[in-house]
Amino acid sequence: MELAALLTLLLFTIGQGDCASAATKKDWWQYAQFYQIYPRSFMDSDGDGIGDLNGITSKLEYLKDLGVTAAWLSPIFTSPMVDFGYDISDFFDIQPEYGTLEDFRALIKRAKELDLKIILDFVPNHSSNESIWFKKSVNRERGYEDYYVWHDGKVNATTGEREPPTNWLQYFRGSAWEWNEVRQQYYLHQFAVQQPDLNYRNPAVVEQMKRVLRYWLKEGVSGFRCDALPPLFEVLPDAEGQYPDEVVSGATEDSEDRNYLTVKYIENQPETIDMVYQWRTVLDDYQRIYGGNSSVLLIETYAPAWFTMQFYGNRTREGAHLPFNFNLITVMEEKGLSAGHVKEAIDLWLNNMPAGRTPNWVLGNHDKRRAASRYGKEYIDAMNMLVMILPGVSVTYQGEELGMTDGEISWEDTVDPWGCNSNPSIYEQYTRDPERTPFQWTSGTNAGFTNGSTTWLPLAADYKTVNVESELAAEESHLKIYKELMALRKSSKTLQNGSTKYWVIGDDLFVVLRTYGDEDKYLLAINFGSKEETVYLPDLADRSLFRLIIKSLGSELTLGVWYGDLHVQPAEALVLTDVLHIYPNP
Numbered sequence: 001m002e003l004a005a006l007l008t009l010l011l012f013t014i015g016q017g018d019c020a021s022a023a024t025k026k027d028w029w030q031y032a033q034f035y036q037i038y039p040r041s042f043m044d045s046d047g048d049g050i051g052d053l054n055g056i057t058s059k060l061e062y063l064k065d066l067g068v069t070a071a072w073l074s075p076i077f078t079s080p081m082v083d084f085g086y087d088i089s090d091f092f093d094i095q096p097e098y099g100t101l102e103d104f105r106a107l108i109k110r111a112k113e114l115d116l117k118i119i120l121d122f123v124p125n126h127s128s129n130e131s132i133w134f135k136k137s138v139n140r141e142r143g144y145e146d147y148y149v150w151h152d153g154k155v156n157a158t159t160g161e162r163e164p165p166t167n168w169l170q171y172f173r174g175s176a177w178e179w180n181e182v183r184q185q186y187y188l189h190q191f192a193v194q195q196p197d198l199n200y201r202n203p204a205v206v207e208q209m210k211r212v213l214r215y216w217l218k219e220g221v222s223g224f225r226c227d228a229l230p231p232l233f234e235v236l237p238d239a240e241g242q243y244p245d246e247v248v249s250g251a252t253e254d255s256e257d258r259n260y261l262t263v264k265y266i267e268n269q270p271e272t273i274d275m276v277y278q279w280r281t282v283l284d285d286y287q288r289i290y291g292g293n294s295s296v297l298l299i300e301t302y303a304p305a306w307f308t309m310q311f312y313g314n315r316t317r318e319g320a321h322l323p324f325n326f327n328l329i330t331v332m333e334e335k336g337l338s339a340g341h342v343k344e345a346i347d348l349w350l351n352n353m354p355a356g357r358t359p360n361w362v363l364g365n366h367d368k369r370r371a372a373s374r375y376g377k378e379y380i381d382a383m384n385m386l387v388m389i390l391p392g393v394s395v396t397y398q399g400e401e402l403g404m405t406d407g408e409i410s411w412e413d414t415v416d417p418w419g420c421n422s423n424p425s426i427y428e429q430y431t432r433d434p435e436r437t438p439f440q441w442t443s444g445t446n447a448g449f450t451n452g453s454t455t456w457l458p459l460a461a462d463y464k465t466v467n468v469e470s471e472l473a474a475e476e477s478h479l480k481i482y483k484e485l486m487a488l489r490k491s492s493k494t495l496q497n498g499s500t501k502y503w504v505i506g507d508d509l510f511v512v513l514r515t516y517g518d519e520d521k522y523l524l525a526i527n528f529g530s531k532e533e534t535v536y537l538p539d540l541a542d543r544s545l546f547r548l549i550i551k552s553l554g555s556e557l558t559l560g561v562w563y564g565d566l567h568v569q570p571a572e573a574l575v576l577t578d579v580l581h582i583y584p585n586p
């Protein structure tokens, strides 16, 4: 239908109605934009090629300008850096490479001035084997005997040789058990040999880790992103003290790969849920005693929906504010990117989430290939639009706002233990280095990441065009689109509080509609297919016409134009808002 023809039919009201009866007041985190900083790769302040706290502090204004509410920092604690900070040797101090406690306080102070919240990574499953706790446990010092999961192992009846207690495999390839000569026992490590699992069946460990939470709350953090929950608890041993073997899963032939076996006994045990409830209580108690804003618990858990959803809490206990939703990563990984699969990923969360909880959408992190590489560069705007138009909270991994892609890291330059524990012919399947390359600030030397001559990982090849400086200067860019989305989300009652509908239209067009009483409606249309798709908007949205307000890079449509019929090209993504009703509601 011709736009001019429609205009002659006009009989409209622009939504300005009164919806005072609306939702109860939301807490800050319920409509926040979270941003993950990987400190080692964000900004280097002293020229050693390694990102640090002063570097982050110097770039907080960038985050503010983006519209970020809260930044979560991957671990900044003392660490031998075997797993780049996820092997913590002192949970109460800062890694010297990254700075000092004073630097951290300065960071918090500056963040407060800018009204940015800082969230820390909490790594509960394991410590470094260089931790004083582990050393004491090795020597069976009083109070530390059972800090870790120790076992005698078993004797092979045929060979008479000592063997690990079970066939369990670690994430980074190979056995999850390591023999310790001094203690003459095996210890469990679901990650690297240098990351012994803490024993959560020991109340002293549980209490110690709660101390860690309280310590950093006192330093002014606004909560925690809790790392690697699936392996927190293992099954209880039987009456003889023996653990069960896992069975072969059939998922891979490679017997060193964790997927070779099931993980029935070593992941997602029910005790994990209660532990999260206990941590929530620590946070809530802190607020009750000291006042201030609520601090949040975000948790990393890859598990089936029925399990994950329990982390939100039950009728009597509160749990994590936000159990991370990785469906937009995992469903696409498994099935490929399409409108149908995007719908499936969204359904999987929204249809399982208990009433009254806040959804969230994650596109990437430092363990997954970068969003622009994984979904395809042409979809980066589409995916950023998706997570910001959907209801609830969005989480951005540093660089997604720029459309940063993976770096190419040779075997010689590989430093990730997951890569290093494999071999040159298969390391690319495992290594996480490509998504951890330095952040791209400028097109200048070392992308403006460091003053020094080297960087801890090589830069990604595209930094000369994909960087903050160039994208801010450009007429149109991924960064500018991202900022517009953030601003829209911050100012829109509909996006914060409204209801949500979504459809697959035609073969591969995905459409999301947000409405909130008489407030402005917002519509997102993404074509995931390879041919043009058409949708007649008034049929979807209460007989409304829509004005185009944000479009993906390369779209040839014109901003500001009103649409009835919308023709969407392959990989094109469009955000529109309603302008008028073409005839009144019945």
Ligand SMILES: *[C@@H]1O[C@H](CO)[C@@H](O)[C@H](O)[C@H]1NC(C)=O
Pocket: 019, 022, 023, 024, 025, 026, 027, 031, 493, 496, 497
């Ligand atoms: C929408 O939610 C925000 C955030 O909680 C709140 O401040 C605002 O009052 C809500 N608006 C309406 C109209 O309900």
Ligand SMILES: *[C@@H]1O[C@H](CO)[C@@H](O)[C@H](O)[C@H]1NC(C)=O
Pocket: 044, 045, 046, 047, 450, 451
């Ligand atoms: C880079 O080096 C110059 C000269 O040493 C120094 O003034 C500046 O602060 C450094 N900047 C960063 C970001 O490291």
Ligand SMILES: *[C@@H]1O[C@H](CO)[C@@H](O)[C@H](O)[C@H]1NC(C)=O
Pocket: 129, 130, 135, 193, 194
């Ligand atoms: C930690 O593990 C590594 C690798 O097995 C070993 O070389 C190192 O000596 C261990 N450190 C301690 C304190 O046990």
Ligand SMILES: *[C@@H]1O[C@H](CO)[C@@H](O)[C@H](O)[C@H]1NC(C)=O
Pocket: 156, 157, 158, 159, 163
């Ligand atoms: C005992 O050792 C033999 C020879 O290495 C091996 O084939 C067998 O699987 C082992 N038995 C058990 C129960 O692990």
Ligand SMILES: *[C@@H]1O[C@H](CO)[C@@H](O)[C@H](O)[C@H]1NC(C)=O
Pocket: 273, 274, 277, 314, 315, 316, 317
């Ligand atoms: C909630 O979870 C706790 C365990 O943390 C449990 O004791 C309690 O019975 C549960 N309540 C309901 C209503 O399921």
Ligand SMILES: *[C@@H]1O[C@H](CO)[C@@H](O)[C@H](O)[C@H]1NC(C)=O
Pocket: 028, 115, 292, 293
């Ligand atoms: C609570 O959060 C709001 C929003 O970020 C902030 O403006 C305010 O200063 C915070 N209050 C305290 C006590 O930190």
Ligand SMILES: CC(=O)N[C@H]1CO[C@H](CO)[C@@H](O)[C@@H]1O
Pocket: 083, 086, 087, 123, 191, 227, 228, 300, 365, 366, 367
């Ligand atoms: C996304 C994420 O935080 N991944 C981490 C999970 O935990 C292991 C071990 O602590 C780390 O290696 C991952 O980087």
Ligand SMILES: [Ca+2]
Pocket: 044, 045, 046, 047, 048, 049, 050, 051, 052, 097
């Ligand atoms: Ca540095």
Ligand SMILES: [Ca+2]
Pocket: 125, 190, 197, 198, 231, 232, 233, 234
């Ligand atoms: Ca564990």
